Amino acid sequence: MILISKFFIPKGFQGLTLYPFVILKYATLKSNRELINHERIHLKQQLELLIFPFYVLYGIEFLVRLVQYKNGHKAYRNISFEREAYINEKDLNYLESRSWFSFFKYYKL
Template identity: 45%
Template sequence: MVAGFKGFVIQVPSLWVTGMALYPFVFVKNKKPEEKLLHHECIHLQQQLEMGFLLFYIWYFVEYFIRYLHYQDHYRAYRNISFEREAFLHESTPAYLRERRFWAFRAFL
């Protein structure tokens, strides 16, 4: 488990993605998710705490829509959402959440 994680990991075998964060829950497809996936989702939990849940999801989907219009490709649009860029870049850095600045995702806009 990710150090300092205070949420709940719930396995959902029918989940269409490998992991999803909805504070305070991390939903995972596999019974034993990789540490990297949990860290990625914990970064999203921190983003949600900072922005507030509703604003986070509105921003996430608006940014996805804009990126989709730009790239005309679901995967490229998803990977270029600022929240995802931050999480993918730092998912392998265990100390990242302790060092992370407030609203750090802005550097990826």
């Protein structure tokens, strides 16, 4: 389900996913197929990890990357969940062929 809230989305972001919702900053973003695909990839990741553990692992990995890169944006872009979503957001058929727990392939030390 897609919700619209320009107040809920952090500055610099267009959308976020909190299972089972995709929250977009503006209604016009509903037509951005790559953004929707990116967020759908996150929905799949959240389901695989039974939702709550996804957020815990996401937060821990963000903190590790923040220490590693000393830059919030670079830390965010290097979280394995984000790497999978960004790399595959243009492939609108990705979710049809995606293996379970594929985000592990995007984890790096």
